[in-house]
Amino acid sequence: MSVEVVELTPIERDAFAEIANMGVARAATSLRQMLGEQVLLSVPAVHIVTREVAAELVERDNSSKLVAVQQSFEGPFSGRALLIFPEAQSLELVRSIVGADQSLEDVIDLEQEALAETGNVILNACLATIANVLRKSMRMSLPTIIRGDGATLFAQPLGGGNLVLFLYIDFTIKSRGMRGFIALLMDLPSIAALKEIVQDFIEKVER
Amino acid sequence: MSTGEPTLDLTSVFDALNVGIIILDRQSRVVIWNDWIAHVARKTSASVRGTKFFDIFPELQATRLPLVIEEAFEIGSSSVLTHSLNKLLPLRDETEREVLHNVIVRPLAFGAVQHCLLQVDDVTLAVTRERVLRERQNARYHAIVDSAPDAIITVNLDLSIQWLNATAAHVLGYAPAELMGRTIDVILENKNDLTASFLDALHSSGQGGNALPIVGRRKDGALIPFEMSVARWKADDRTFMTTIWRDVTERMLAEKALRDSEALLRRTNSELETRVEERTREREAALAQLYESQKLETIGQLTGGVAHDFNNLLSVILGSLSLLKKRLPPDPRATRLIDGAIQGAERGATLTKRLLAFARRQELKLEAIELQSLIPDMVDFLRQSVGPGVEIAVDIADDVAPIMIDANQLELALMNLAVNARDAMPQGGLLTIAGRNATTDRSKLPINIPRGEYVRLTVADTGDGMDEATRAKAMEPFFTTKGIGKGTGLGLSMVHGLTAQSGGAMDIASEVGKGTVITLWLPRATEADVMRSLPMAEAVVETTPRPALRILLVDDDVLVSMNTANMLIDLGHDVLEAHSGVHALRMLESEGAFDAVITDYAMPGMNGLELATKITTGHPQMLVILATGYAELPTESSFAFPRLSKPYTQEQLAEALKRGTELN
Numbered sequence: 001m002s003v004e005v006v007e008l009t010p011i012e013r014d015a016f017a018e019i020a021n022m023g024v025a026r027a028a029t030s031l032r033q034m035l036g037e038q039v040l041l042s043v044p045a046v047h048i049v050t051r052e053v054a055a056e057l058v059e060r061d062n063s064s065k066l067v068a069v070q071q072s073f074e075g076p077f078s079g080r081a082l083l084i085f086p087e088a089q090s091l092e093l094v095r096s097i098v099g100a101d102q103s104l105e106d107v108i109d110l111e112q113e114a115l116a117e118t119g120n121v122i123l124n125a126c127l128a129t130i131a132n133v134l135r136k137s138m139r140m141s142l143p144t145i146i147r148g149d150g151a152t153l154f155a156q157p158l159g160g161g162n163l164v165l166f167l168y169i170d171f172t173i174k175s176r177g178m179r180g181f182i183a184l185l186m187d188l189p190s191i192a193a194l195k196e197i198v199q200d201f202i203e204k205v206e207r
Numbered sequence: 208m209s210t211g212e213p214t215l216d217l218t219s220v221f222d223a224l225n226v227g228i229i230i231l232d233r234q235s236r237v238v239i240w241n242d243w244i245a246h247v248a249r250k251t252s253a254s255v256r257g258t259k260f261f262d263i264f265p266e267l268q269a270t271r272l273p274l275v276i277e278e279a280f281e282i283g284s285s286s287v288l289t290h291s292l293n294k295l296l297p298l299r300d301e302t303e304r305e306v307l308h309n310v311i312v313r314p315l316a317f318g319a320v321q322h323c324l325l326q327v328d329d330v331t332l333a334v335t336r337e338r339v340l341r342e343r344q345n346a347r348y349h350a351i352v353d354s355a356p357d358a359i360i361t362v363n364l365d366l367s368i369q370w371l372n373a374t375a376a377h378v379l380g381y382a383p384a385e386l387m388g389r390t391i392d393v394i395l396e397n398k399n400d401l402t403a404s405f406l407d408a409l410h411s412s413g414q415g416g417n418a419l420p421i422v423g424r425r426k427d428g429a430l431i432p433f434e435m436s437v438a439r440w441k442a443d444d445r446t447f448m449t450t451i452w453r454d455v456t457e458r459m460l461a462e463k464a465l466r467d468s469e470a471l472l473r474r475t476n477s478e479l480e481t482r483v484e485e486r487t488r489e490r491e492a493a494l495a496q497l498y499e500s501q502k503l504e505t506i507g508q509l510t511g512g513v514a515h516d517f518n519n520l521l522s523v524i525l526g527s528l529s530l531l532k533k534r535l536p537p538d539p540r541a542t543r544l545i546d547g548a549i550q551g552a553e554r555g556a557t558l559t560k561r562l563l564a565f566a567r568r569q570e571l572k573l574e575a576i577e578l579q580s581l582i583p584d585m586v587d588f589l590r591q592s593v594g595p596g597v598e599i600a601v602d603i604a605d606d607v608a609p610i611m612i613d614a615n616q617l618e619l620a621l622m623n624l625a626v627n628a629r630d631a632m633p634q635g636g637l638l639t640i641a642g643r644n645a646t647t648d649r650s651k652l653p654i655n656i657p658r659g660e661y662v663r664l665t666v667a668d669t670g671d672g673m674d675e676a677t678r679a680k681a682m683e684p685f686f687t688t689k690g691i692g693k694g695t696g697l698g699l700s701m702v703h704g705l706t707a708q709s710g711g712a713m714d715i716a717s718e719v720g721k722g723t724v725i726t727l728w729l730p731r732a733t734e735a736d737v738m739r740s741l742p743m744a745e746a747v748v749e750t751t752p753r754p755a756l757r758i759l760l761v762d763d764d765v766l767v768s769m770n771t772a773n774m775l776i777d778l779g780h781d782v783l784e785a786h787s788g789v790h791a792l793r794m795l796e797s798e799g800a801f802d803a804v805i806t807d808y809a810m811p812g813m814n815g816l817e818l819a820t821k822i823t824t825g826h827p828q829m830l831v832i833l834a835t836g837y838a839e840l841p842t843e844s845s846f847a848f849p850r851l852s853k854p855y856t857q858e859q860l861a862e863a864l865k866r867g868t869e870l871n
Binding site for chain 1: 271274275278281282283284285286287288289290291292293309311313314330442
């Protein structure tokens with residue numbers, strides 16, 4: 001799995017995983033508010049990989065039909081954040097959020113909006129936590145929805161950078177075994193900036 | 208802001224937007240509240256400016272709004288709150304309908320001063336449009352699916368019914384709700400068929416190839432044949448099977464009806480063929496029978512002609528011999544020779560009589576006869592003829608009707624049949640003579656006699672029987688199975704001729720080793736026949752010698768004429784001969800008075816009957832005797848003139864003259 005060009009040191013990786021976990025925990029809180037039921041989110045791994053590897057990763061164990069909620073962010077480090085899951089699960093996700101009393105057809109009508117809002121909540125929580133923890137402010141755009149295979153999701157040019165900071169998040173919603181990913185796409189300078197910031201954070205914490 | 212150049216008034220820009228704009232400061236106080244939001248929230252900009260947002264809408268404290276506004280200020284995040292997941296602002300349009308809306312929350316930075324933008328988007332139209340579109344589409348879909356003549360049932364992978372159309376419920380006798388969620392096997396006779404088909408559909412491209420014949424089970428248990436097609440489809444992660452069931456009862460009935468009618472047609476065809484074959488056989492049999500009877504007819508004519516001529520010759524021989532015998536001195540040796548000649552000639556006469564009988568030209572004395580008395584009377588005689596080895600059984604039903612026949616000839620016929628039967632039973636056996644009234648049913652009558660009332664007289668033996676070839680020829684004259692010199696071959700011919708001449712028919716049934724049954728179909732006598740045949744008082748035969756008569760003898764055959772003349776002269780009469788009718792009439796006029804005329808019947812030119820009729824016209828009291836060799840006289844004249852059967856002896860000639868003169 002490691003085609004990492006920019007290496008994260010073990011300690012950096014642990015630190016970033018920790019920060020991500022905090023963000024995801026906050027997202028879970030928001031989701032729980034929305035769903036009215038227990039939502040478990042976890043971040044098992046943090047990697048820096050190429051777009052190609054990232055595309056492969058999100059398609060693994062899934063069909064190549066994916067749906068993603070995307071938000072871009074600007075600040076000390078810039079890029080795009082994506083919440084990705086198999087398209088087939090998107091209706092199930094929406095249904096579990098809007099409630100079982102809605103008919104399937106209503107759910108279809110609501111899908112796009114509900115998906116955008118759900119993604120927005122999760123991504124905002126993550127990004128906000130990262131910004132908070134790192135004590136940096138960011139501006140985040142509104143969510144948009146992208147459908148396609150892994151290559152499509154990661155295709156948009158982004159300042160020539162080819163690397164992806166890849167957070168691997170497991171969703172577990174109720175008994176529905178839904179799994180999704182969160183990916184942060186950043187160009188090399190942004191990743192370098194992020195590394196630096198994380199390094200500072202680690203030093204402060206250790207001090 | 209002053210002076211010449213007009214400044215862009217942002218407030219008026221916000222008011223011009225067709226979207227709700229609310230801008231809050233760091234303390235969540237309203238800074239901007241545009242016309243659009245003022246309109247749908249029913250709160251003017253003036254009334255809310257400076258007021259804390261959550262004081263205006265306290266109920267929104269419980270939503271995610273406070274959090275996302277806080278995040279916008281703190282972190283700079285943008286958020287979307289949709290109507291689908293959130294209860295948002297209480298907004299209504301002019302018609303008091305709820306305005307469906309999403310709220311976008313974004314941070315605004317005007318220099319160092321931080322603000323937060325709440326953009327309120329009206330999505331009522333979009334939501335409504337989607338709903339209308341969906342309903343319209345659904346209406347179209349339901350119109351098609353619910354009016355489909357086929358049952359349409361959608362199941363998921365565990366075969367539970369997810370959806371069904373009205374036809375499905377109707378055809379299977381359920382209410383739609385009853386079937387929802389139940390597994391499909393409740394409406395199938397055999398679930399396995401379907402499972403196989405589903406598996407096929409799963410592995411194929413999704414369209415379940417050919418229609419599958421299945422048997423559906425109605426709620427009431429009745430089984431219905433269907434043809435089912437399966438289509439597989441997926442909605443997200445779920446796989447569904449939509450099955451379309453076509454009721455093929457009617458088609459199967461039609462196919463069965465077709466098969467039945469084809470079978471019927473085939474059967475009818477073969478019956479027709481059988482009937483044609485039957486008819487052909489019947490026709491061939493009829494033709495064969497016709498051919499047989501034509502053959503017998505031809506032989507009969509030939510035989511009749513020959514026999515007639517022989518008869519005349521035998522008359523001459525017999526007549527001459529009997530006269531010669533009288534004239535010769537009593538010499539026993541000469542007498543024996545003459546007697547031998549006379550016997551030979553008489554046998555010849557008997558033979559020609561039989562030939563004439565076969566040719567149906569014998570003289571028949573038709574009268575009403577009762578078999579009940581005739582048969583028993585002759586049994587003793589028959590017994591002597593057949594000998595002790597053959598037992599004779601007589602079975603004449605009491606109700607057997609009288610028949611119209613010549614009694615002597617019938618006896619002769621029975622005698623012939625009895626002798627034949629005896630010869631067929633050299634080891635002895637049983638001879639049965641039976642009589643029954645015959646049914647008028649056409650099918651049971653021999654085909655060559657007209658429909659009518661008959662008496663069936665059967666003579667059955669238990670002898671050797673005949674094979675078919677023999678049976679077919681048995682009635683032909685001179686056909687015999689007996690050894691040379693033993694039979695004349697005229698016995699059955701005579702019987703055949705007699706029955707035919709009497710208006711009946713004869714039939715032979717025989718089986719080798721079992722015996723032969725001869726059936727005579729004899730016409731019944733009418734009431735009138737019976738009356739006519741009542742025995743009349745026999746004329747007393749006078750023995751006193753009669754005075755000599757002057758007789759005109761008419762015959763075209765000089766030899767016969769001469770012979771008869773000799774016999775008459777011998778009897779003491781005076782005879783003049785004429786050799787044609789015309790000649791005779793002339794002589795009657797020129798030769799003075801005659802006491803009697805004896806005329807042959809068969810003569811060229813004027814025949815005997817015509818002559819006799821003419822004579823009686825001029826001479827009503829004249830005795831005219833008709834001499835005939837066979838039954839050639841028309842029946843209506845049978846009794847008009849006394850008859851003399853050829854060949855005749857001198858005694859017969861004398862008797863005929865005596866009777867005639869007595870009657871006159």
